[in-house]
Amino acid sequence: MTVWMSAFSPTDCFRLEPGTRLRPVPELGHCLAYTPARPALHRLNPSAWLLAELADGSTLSAIAAEYGQAMTELGGDPALSEVEAGLTSLIELGIIGRVDMAAQEGG
Amino acid sequence: MIEITARSRRARNIPGRLSRALPCRGGRCKVALSLPLARKHLVLNPRLTSPPKVAISITGACTLSCRHCYGDCGREPHPSELGIEEWRAAIAKLAADGVISLHIEGGEPLLKPGFLDLLGEASRSMFTMLRTHGTLIDAAMAQALRDRGVGRVLVDVMGATAGTHEWFTGVPGSFAASVDAVRNLVACGIATDVLVILTRQNAPEIQDILELAAGLGAERVGVLRLYPLGRAKRIWSEIALPLAEQMRTIAALKPPAGLGLMQSWHPNNHNCCWQSAAVMADGDIVGCPYLREYVSHGNLRSTSLLEAWQTAPVWQTLRAGAVERSCPDCSASEGSHGGCRSTAYAWHGRWTAPDPFDPILNDGVDVSLLPDRLLPA
Numbered sequence: 001m002t003v004w005m006s007a008f009s010p011t012d013c014f015r016l017e018p019g020t021r022l023r024p025v026p027e028l029g030h031c032l033a034y035t036p037a038r039p040a041l042h043r044l045n046p047s048a049w050l051l052a053e054l055a056d057g058s059t060l061s062a063i064a065a066e067y068g069q070a071m072t073e074l075g076g077d078p079a080l081s082e083v084e085a086g087l088t089s090l091i092e093l094g095i096i097g098r099v100d101m102a103a104q105e106g107g
Numbered sequence: 108m109i110e111i112t113a114r115s116r117r118a119r120n121i122p123g124r125l126s127r128a129l130p131c132r133g134g135r136c137k138v139a140l141s142l143p144l145a146r147k148h149l150v151l152n153p154r155l156t157s158p159p160k161v162a163i164s165i166t167g168a169c170t171l172s173c174r175h176c177y178g179d180c181g182r183e184p185h186p187s188e189l190g191i192e193e194w195r196a197a198i199a200k201l202a203a204d205g206v207i208s209l210h211i212e213g214g215e216p217l218l219k220p221g222f223l224d225l226l227g228e229a230s231r232s233m234f235t236m237l238r239t240h241g242t243l244i245d246a247a248m249a250q251a252l253r254d255r256g257v258g259r260v261l262v263d264v265m266g267a268t269a270g271t272h273e274w275f276t277g278v279p280g281s282f283a284a285s286v287d288a289v290r291n292l293v294a295c296g297i298a299t300d301v302l303v304i305l306t307r308q309n310a311p312e313i314q315d316i317l318e319l320a321a322g323l324g325a326e327r328v329g330v331l332r333l334y335p336l337g338r339a340k341r342i343w344s345e346i347a348l349p350l351a352e353q354m355r356t357i358a359a360l361k362p363p364a365g366l367g368l369m370q371s372w373h374p375n376n377h378n379c380c381w382q383s384a385a386v387m388a389d390g391d392i393v394g395c396p397y398l399r400e401y402v403s404h405g406n407l408r409s410t411s412l413l414e415a416w417q418t419a420p421v422w423q424t425l426r427a428g429a430v431e432r433s434c435p436d437c438s439a440s441e442g443s444h445g446g447c448r449s450t451a452y453a454w455h456g457r458w459t460a461p462d463p464f465d466p467i468l469n470d471g472v473d474v475s476l477l478p479d480r481l482l483p484a
Contacts, residue, residue: 019231021207021232023159023205023207025155025159027153027154027155027156028153028155032159032207032208034207034208034232034233034234036230036231036232036256039230039234039235039256039257039258039259039298040234040258041207041208041234041258
């Protein structure tokens with residue numbers, strides 16, 4: 001049995017890194033993401049695209065719920081581990097980041 | 108405006124186009140860096156409502172004197188060129204219209220007054236790629252490019268030796284300067300590619316160029332086909348290889364470990380008109396730089412690129428991918444049809460013609476000889 005070790009807390013918040021630009025290309029079913037801080041252009045599949053859209057400062061719990069709702073409407077059955085894996089990939093690419101709540105509250 | 112600016116708060120508010128695009132019924136959530144499945148099974152070229160990527164030739168000025176120069180460039184810019192303020196406004200408009208990737212070439216872009224500032228502005232909202240001969244890129248210039256946020260630099264060489272390279276460029280010392288440029292760019296951490304246009308003179312040296320580029324730390328080498336444009340037409344029979352020799356050269360290449368090889372010969376011959384958008388130094392909108400002598404879809408001084416994209420009849424025809432015949436192997440690998448429209452039109456004079464640079468579509472055309480109507484007067 002595989003046990004998913006979460007790297008995140010349910011209350012962790014996520015948002016696009018400053019300057020990141022999303023450019024949907026719906027005709028091709030993907031979204032381009034440009035990260036000027038680390039100049040690169042990434043092609044996001046629809047799942048990653050959706051997660052990037054949902055990373056608007058929301059918590060992991062909220063993102064997972066909204067992602068799950070969207071998948072359910074489409075007949076899918078997403079696991080929380082998939083959401084976390086997707087968020088991890090987006091963080092590694094510099095597209096989204098975890099919001100530093102302490103810094104925000106401090107000032 | 109294409110970009111999503113308002114974040115959805117609930118799944119039911121997710122833009123319809125995204126919901127429609129979601130294929131993952133139980134699929135895995137990960138970042139995909141490869142072609143989506145949708146592109147592997149197309150019958151017609153994809154149709155984009157606006158271009159995500161644009162190429163611009165920002166100036167025709169150049170310090171080299173390449174005998175094959177497609178732009179027939181000279182030391183001084185042509186008086187009709189867009190000024191830097193015109194380019195600045197045009198690039199801001201491109202970004203606002205959804206362009207997210209900007210390829211900048213020349214001439215030599217670094218000769219354009221105000222170029223570095225423009226690059227810095229563009230790089231804030233677009234992935235920028237710079238094509239250059241590199242002779243102006245010393246360590247300080249490489250650092251300046253990095254500081255302006257350039258995404259990738261592509262350095263042209265025409266041989267693996269000074270003798271071959273400078274036979275083309277006409278400038279002693281230009282080979283060493285281009286090689287130094289790659290070294291300087293890599294040292295700055297800039298993603299760097301080497302480009303070479305395949306000719307009779309450098310065909311025996313292409314493998315050595317791969318070795319050289321790998322040794323310098325370049326990520327990829329792009330081997331490009333020779334196009335009958337500009338000064339290349341004047342010496343075509345001297346520098347152009349028959350297709351079979353081109354194919355043999357490409358097939359024999361063995362990229363060193365870690366080096367990417369980009370080439371567009373069969374079975375990778377693509378018709379990229381469906382996504383191509385380009386503007387020349389004088390503002391002419393041409394779809395693709397290789398179509399510069401055959402079409403104009405308008406001029407940036409009088410129309411926007413997006414308006415031309417939506418209304419220019421020839422551009423719409425080219426993007427549709429309507430061709431007389433298609434190579435099944437290339438269609439399967441590239442998701443487009445008929446091969447390059449520039450060489451198809453150059454040899455056959457029809458937008459729908461097969462591309463003679465594809466052996467499946469060649470029909471006995473000797474591409475080492477120019478058709479009469481392209482011969483310089």
